[in-house]
Amino acid sequence: MDWKSAMAGYKASLALEKGLSVNSIQAYLTDVRKLRDFSEKRLDNKSPLLIDLHDLLSFVAGLEEYHLDVRSQSRVISGIRSFFSYLLLENLIKDDPSEMLETPKLGQYLPSVLSIDEVEACIKVIHDQSDYALRDRVILEVLYACGLRVTELVQLCWSQIVWDPGLVKVKGKGNKERIVPIGSLALQSLQILKENPPIESQPGHEDFVFLNCFGKKLSRISVFKMVKKYASMAGIQKSMSPHTFRHSFATHLVEAGANLRIVQTLLGHESITTTEIYTHLDLNYLRETILNCHPAQKWKL
Numbered sequence: 073m074d075w076k077s078a079m080a081g082y083k084a085s086l087a088l089e090k091g092l093s094v095n096s097i098q099a100y101l102t103d104v105r106k107l108r109d110f111s112e113k114r115l116d117n118k119s120p121l122l123i124d125l126h127d128l129l130s131f132v133a134g135l136e137e138y139h140l141d142v143r144s145q146s147r148v149i150s151g152i153r154s155f156f157s158y159l160l161l162e163n164l165i166k167d168d169p170s171e172m173l174e175t176p177k178l179g180q181y182l183p184s185v186l187s188i189d190e191v192e193a194c195i196k197v198i199h200d201q202s203d204y205a206l207r208d209r210v211i212l213e214v215l216y217a218c219g220l221r222v223t224e225l226v227q228l229c230w231s232q233i234v235w236d237p238g239l240v241k242v243k244g245k246g247n248k249e250r251i252v253p254i255g256s257l258a259l260q261s262l263q264i265l266k267e268n269p270p271i272e273s274q275p276g277h278e279d280f281v282f283l284n285c286f287g288k289k290l291s292r293i294s295v296f297k298m299v300k301k302y303a304s305m306a307g308i309q310k311s312m313s314p315h316t317f318r319h320s321f322a323t324h325l326v327e328a329g330a331n332l333r334i335v336q337t338l339l340g341h342e343s344i345t346t347t348e349i350y351t352h353l354d355l356n357y358l359r360e361t362i363l364n365c366h367p368a369q370k371w372k373l
Contacts, residue, residue: 074119106148218242239254271285
């Protein structure tokens with residue numbers, strides 16, 4: 073079996089059996105393409121069915137050519153393991169050569185988080201002189217109010233919004249649906265946007281909430297650029313992306329005393345371990361919690 077056939081089968085498996093999104097599938101395939109390119113250049117185009125541990129170790133050692141950091145290298149190795157797991161399940165190989173691969177150790181990753189005042193500043197800096205000011209403001213409000221991923225945001229449809237009592241049906245990773253409550257302010261803004269669309273939608277895009285200037289579904293890249301623009305206008309120097317609002321949503325909930333399991337459900341995390349990172353973000357908050365709650369702080373010496 074050649075690489076083209078193996079990757080075509082792997083792609084179908086990711087879509088049909090695992091139900092991954094288009095973006096996730098492309099990420100996995102990108103990882104495997106790196107190994108394919110390595111095979112073509114260094115292994116005389118060796119079949120994926122003949123790749124052994126020695127080949128994989130040489131491949132991992134050469135990942136520096138792609139200028140990948142430790143976290144990115146770890147993700148590539150994870151993608152390679154997924155590929156060989158598929159080959160093994162399909163009985164295309166007898167042993168999994170990636171089983172003995174070790175991933176580089178990762179340090180604690182703490183994402184950038186906005187303060188409540190910074191979130192408000194990003195939203196308030198959007199002025200009404202632009203035809204799309206209302207749309208842009210609603211985008212930031214919904215990102216923060218619901219903790220959505222950027223893909224979930226651009227795919228959000230009017231039919232997914234339950235106006236009373238105020239809920240959003242979100243289609244997350246793996247096409248899994250979750251229900252997230254939405255605050256009254258963001259819900260009210262959505263209602264205004266629905267009644268005052270900045271542009272007429274094109275056929276096939278009528279149900280999408282956020283449209284571009286051509287009346288079609290807004291792209292992820294547009295939202296990334298938008299977030300960076302308004303953060304810069306608000307004078308925020310932090311590393312910014314749409315995910316920053318998601319991180320801020322979760323962090324502020326945890327800081328306010330929200331149950332971690334509830335936050336996990338709202339974010340759509342499969343594992344509570346992923347959500348636990350939000351308990352490590354605000355060191356000042358943790359220090360204040362100890363000072364206020366730990367009984368030893370009340371002892372008199």
